[in-house]
Amino acid sequence: MRALVLEAYGRLVYRDVPEPGMGPRDVLVAVRACGICGSDVHGYDGSTGRRIPPMIMGHEASGVISAVGAEVSDWRPGDRVTFDSTIYCGVCHFCRRGQMNLCEDRRVLGVSCAEYRQDGAFAEYVAVPQHILYRLPDELDFTHAAMVEALSVAVHAVGRVPLSLNDSAVVVGAGMIGLLIIQTLRAAGCGQIIVVDIDQERLKLACSLGADQGLNSASDDVAARVLQRTDGRGADVAFEAVGLPATVMLALQAVRKGGAVGLVGNLSASTEFPLQAVVTREVTLYGSCASNGEYPACLAMMARRAVDVRPLISAVAPVAEGASWFDRLANREPGLLKVILTP
16 A cells, blocks of 8 residues: 655655554544644654654545455444544543543554654555544544544643533634634533634634634733733633743733643743642643544534534645645744644
């Protein structure tokens, strides 16, 4: 089969590779669409250390089952499917507690690190275990279905943070996950949503997708503006979707006493922490990692357009042209959000 192979950092080659091996409980999926995640771009340039070459990246995918293992039940060739990016064991302490995203033997498709190598879906075929498969609604085409993984990250993050009807929320970061968090908050009945970014065009897009106001942190006093819009208290909740020290601080400054902050972004491995402000104001922090069973809800939301992913897809291109699109994303080409690669 043909695949887009990361042969070295900054070097992607579309070439022949062996078809993936299958276990008795695996299915072979003919990939129809696979999105380029921001984590793939950071893996491409080597900044994360979690895409060690040579390997095949890609974990935001949809397709058609081509073959099934001898012990596979409930799935047949021809079924339209997507699959979780997380491969979990199902038997460890955390899986038994229903926390599959924290599995002790967790693997992520398209990730190659010190602990494991798991080739992904920038290829004609990918093999995945049957227990991470989900059927596609008839209303969803393959391109839109490839967005479900990103949406599941946003839905999981919103579900982690206590949210009451009509609460006010601040979302720091209007990238892909931030924009999906905004739509999820609106669907969840959030009363007021304020988005913060340094890109004016992203702020405009965020407001078109459900945010009530966009604040540019390069020119606006974010904390003061949030206080103005929340009767001097601060927002009930905030979501940080970047992962840098400055944006984490913005999220913490934006919430009221007793508020909650969901930490989703993780570009930086560590950050300074305003301990006294968090303690004396009783702010609660919630880390959010990947997703945990949210795919069915996300697929249903996308099918009925409670969340609209169409404005977030900048381009659909052949996987053979993937290297050039990775370069454009790595160079932060203005206006580029999600790029979907197809066979």
